Amino acid sequence: MTGNDPETVHPLCRPVTGLRGVAARLAARLERLGVRTVQDLLFHLPLRYEDRTRHVPIGGLQPGIEALVRGRVDLAEIVQGRRRRLLCRISDGTGALTLVFFHFHPAQLKRLRQGTCVACYGEARRGLDTLEMIHPEIQLQGGSAGEITEEETLTPVYPTTEGVNQTTLRRLLAQALTLARSDLPDPLQPHLPKEFSLPGLLGALTTLHAPPAGTDVEALTGGWHPAVQRLALEELLAHHLSLRKLRVDARRRTRAPVLRGTGQLVARFLQALPFRLTTAQQRVDRQIAADMASAAPMMRLVQGDVGSGKTVVAALATLRSVESGLQAAVMAPTELLAEQHYRNFRDWLAPLGVEVAWLSGRQAARTRRMMLERIGGGDSGVVVGTHALFQEQVEFHRLGLVVVDEQHRFGVHQRLALREKGQSETAQPHQLIMTATPIPRTLAMTAYADLDVSVIDELPPGRTPVTTAAVPDVRRGEVVAAVKRACAEGRQAYWVCTLIEESDALQAQAAEETATLLTETLPQVTVGLVHGRMKPADKEAVMDAFACGRTQLLVATTVIEVGVDVPNASLMIIENPERLGLAQLHQLRGRVGRGSAASSCLLLYHPPLSEAARKRLGVLRRTSDGFEIARQDLEIRGPGELLGTRQTGAWAFRVTDLARDAAQLPRVQELADILLREAPQVAEALIHRWVGEARRYGRV
Numbered sequence: 266m267t268g269n270d271p272e273t274v275h276p277l278c279r280p281v282t283g284l285r286g287v288a289a290r291l292a293a294r295l296e297r298l299g300v301r302t303v304q305d306l307l308f309h310l311p312l313r314y315e316d317r318t319r320h321v322p323i324g325g326l327q328p329g330i331e332a333l334v335r336g337r338v339d340l341a342e343i344v345q346g347r348r349r350r351l352l353c354r355i356s357d358g359t360g361a362l363t364l365v366f367f368h369f370h371p372a373q374l375k376r377l378r379q380g381t382c383v384a385c386y387g388e389a390r391r392g393l394d395t396l397e398m399i400h401p402e403i404q405l406q407g408g409s410a411g412e413i414t415e416e417e418t419l420t421p422v423y424p425t426t427e428g429v430n431q432t433t434l435r436r437l438l439a440q441a442l443t444l445a446r447s448d449l450p451d452p453l454q455p456h457l458p459k460e461f462s463l464p465g466l467l468g469a470l471t472t473l474h475a476p477p478a479g480t481d482v483e484a485l486t487g488g489w490h491p492a493v494q495r496l497a498l499e500e501l502l503a504h505h506l507s508l509r510k511l512r513v514d515a516r517r518r519t520r521a522p523v524l525r526g527t528g529q530l531v532a533r534f535l536q537a538l539p540f541r542l543t544t545a546q547q548r549v550d551r552q553i554a555a556d557m558a559s560a561a562p563m564m565r566l567v568q569g570d571v572g573s574g575k576t577v578v579a580a581l582a583t584l585r586s587v588e589s590g591l592q593a594a595v596m597a598p599t600e601l602l603a604e605q606h607y608r609n610f611r612d613w614l615a616p617l618g619v620e621v622a623w624l625s626g627r628q629a630a631r632t633r634r635m636m637l638e639r640i641g642g643g644d645s646g647v648v649v650g651t652h653a654l655f656q657e658q659v660e661f662h663r664l665g666l667v668v669v670d671e672q673h674r675f676g677v678h679q680r681l682a683l684r685e686k687g688q689s690e691t692a693q694p695h696q697l698i699m700t701a702t703p704i705p706r707t708l709a710m711t712a713y714a715d716l717d718v719s720v721i722d723e724l725p726p727g728r729t730p731v732t733t734a735a736v737p738d739v740r741r742g743e744v745v746a747a748v749k750r751a752c753a754e755g756r757q758a759y760w761v762c763t764l765i766e767e768s769d770a771l772q773a774q775a776a777e778e779t780a781t782l783l784t785e786t787l788p789q790v791t792v793g794l795v796h797g798r799m800k801p802a803d804k805e806a807v808m809d810a811f812a813c814g815r816t817q818l819l820v821a822t823t824v825i826e827v828g829v830d831v832p833n834a835s836l837m838i839i840e841n842p843e844r845l846g847l848a849q850l851h852q853l854r855g856r857v858g859r860g861s862a863a864s865s866c867l868l869l870y871h872p873p874l875s876e877a878a879r880k881r882l883g884v885l886r887r888t889s890d891g892f893e894i895a896r897q898d899l900e901i902r903g904p905g906e907l908l909g910t911r912q913t914g915a916w917a918f919r920v921t922d923l924a925r926d927a928a929q930l931p932r933v934q935e936l937a938d939i940l941l942r943e944a945p946q947v948a949e950a951l952i953h954r955w956v957g958e959a960r961r962y963g964r965v
């Protein structure tokens with residue numbers, strides 16, 4: 266099934282232009298549907314089905330349901346009125362039906378003579394005195410082409426695009442199925458355990474494109490029919506296998522520097538820390554150290570709930586690199602977080618004699634040039650910055666480790682781009698990815714099959730749980746009073762303004778207005794303001810003032826979502842929490858509950874709440890366990906959202922709906938193990954069929 270010679274290309278892998286009646290123009294239109302080859306056509310599944318397998322007695326028609334009926338014309342007439350129309354009443358002894366045509370040719374009236382037999386297909390609707398069908402497909406008895414007759418199978422209705430109609434798609438699919446019947450490789454089927462009770466690939470495709478009368482259509486369109494499950498399983502398996510292959514290839518092809526370190530910096534760092542590492546931190550640190558001491562590039566994902574102490578673990582990894590004479594890069598998704606990491610790392614590492622450089626998209630050209638020089642010359646051991654750091658030409662002296670913090674919004678494409686960044690074909694730095702979005706284990710193992718996963722499943726001791734309450738915005742006054750009380754007691758608070766708009770400018774404006782208002786209402790409270798549009802130096806000043814307690818209330822946009830760490834802040838107000846997803850709310854709330862004071866979070870919502878929003882806020886009130894929240898999120902939104910749209914975009918599933926098919930994931934693992942062990946050539950064939958060249962993932 267590989268190779269470019271048309272003779273050796275499998276018929277199903279050939280372009281659709283090989284089918285009867287497909288010229289360049291139609292092929293171009295089909296391409297808009299993602300259909301290039303015959304096989305693509307086979308995986309272009311119907312949206313729904315029409316039942317023309319039998320006609321329904323007119324008396325048995327249901328409003329809202331499409332059906333095929335037969336009857337005799339009782340009466341046909343053109344009615345003037347608000348809109349001129351042709352009405353034709355037919356009956357079959359069980360009832361009467363009115364056919365309504367707004368667009369018609371006067372000659373049509375002549376043909377609909379009383380007593381003429383007609384067949385028509387359409388959706389019945391309630392009319393004045395009978396049910397009616399507006400513009401049904403209609404066929405007079407003895408009519409010529411395209412007669413409406415009972416079909417043997419249900420009629421598929423496909424997703425389509427301009428210039429491609431259903432008839433064309435059905436005709437092409439019939440040809441494709443014929444080709445498939447003569448030769449459709451189905452290497453997976455022999456490896457599927459009997460108890461899965463799934464049909465073979467050809468059987469599944471036939472059921473989907475030409476379901477026999479009586480097929481459970483709801484199960485087909487809903488996706489729980491074994492025919493759909495069979496395709497989804499194969500597709501998920503192929504994607505999972507391609508990630509595993511990527512990883513195996515990367516390990517075989519590339520080498521990373523062996524970073525054993527001397528242990529000196531690490532020891533001094535741990536000694537200076539005001540706390541002991543948790544058992545979970547120690548365990549993950551050991552896993553990372555072992556990875557880095559090997560010549561196979563580390564590709565490790567560290568999952569840990571908000572506040573579980575991932576930064577310290579990252580710092581330890583950077584020190585191991587520096588101890589071995591190589592540099593480490595630390596990347597954060599936002600400027601604010603990068604700045605905070607920079608301050609943290611500088612405060613931790615500078616006393617150990619390790620120079621920390623900072624790169625930001627907004628820094629002055631002169632500073633930047635200087636930083637780049639110190640990075641290139643190897644003076645800076647650790648470099649902290651936003652992802653912009655890697656998007657531009659940054660020359661490292663010798664880079665040993667890349668740490669990517671809070672990476673939950675990056676898909677496999679981004680991960681791979683990063684891995685390849687600035688590296689030679691055969692050497693790459695170790696890579697550590699930190700995420701606070703706990704992804705249920707089975708999903709993580711499938712979606713991150715190219716990574717090893719560690720979990721920091723323990724919070725540092727002494728944390729008090731955050732009490733969360735939802736308050737409608739009519740009670741805003743009480744919330745403001747709560748802020749006043751907290752500040753009077755020497756506590757600090759966040760007030761987070763959210764907006765649906767992605768626009769930085771609008772977010773900033775909303776935060777500015779809120780800050781002004783709160784400053785007026787709470788003259789005894791010092792109010793700070795931070796948003797994404799401020800200059801880095803100003804942001805740093807505001808954060809510093811809040812961190813050391815000079816400001817008591819920090820009004821912020823969701824820029825503080827990730828990473829910001831001020832232990833004395835113990836109250837958080839989130840305005841319009843109904844606009845945010847669970848993961849984001851959990852992240853935000855994670856900014857409080859970091860110290861020893863009892864913390865609370867008030868969700869100041871604007872009623873009425875949608876069903877989904879009420880569910881989300883309910884989950885948040887009940888639990889603060891990130892894994893539990895992720896599980897609920899998975900239920901409410903589905904894994905596509907959880908992994909970030911870019912993730913699923915990168916996967917580009919044809920059949921699979923991750924939300925719908927999540928239950929298949931454990932099977933995917935199991936099957937992948939079996940195939941890789943017993944039939945690697947089958948794994949290759951599946952990857953080729955569903956993912957195409959695995960190389961595709963490497964390009965961005």
Ligand code: ADP
Binds near residue numbers: 541569570571828
């Ligand atoms: P996150 O995992 O959300 O990135 P951070 O690394 O920001 O969490 O850590 C949250 C806070 O907990 C920080 O103030 C950090 O210094 C502190 N911390 C980390 N590890 C420990 C520990 N083992 N004991 C006590 N405090 C810790």
Ligand code: MG
Binds near residue numbers: 575576827828
């Ligand atoms: Mg963090």
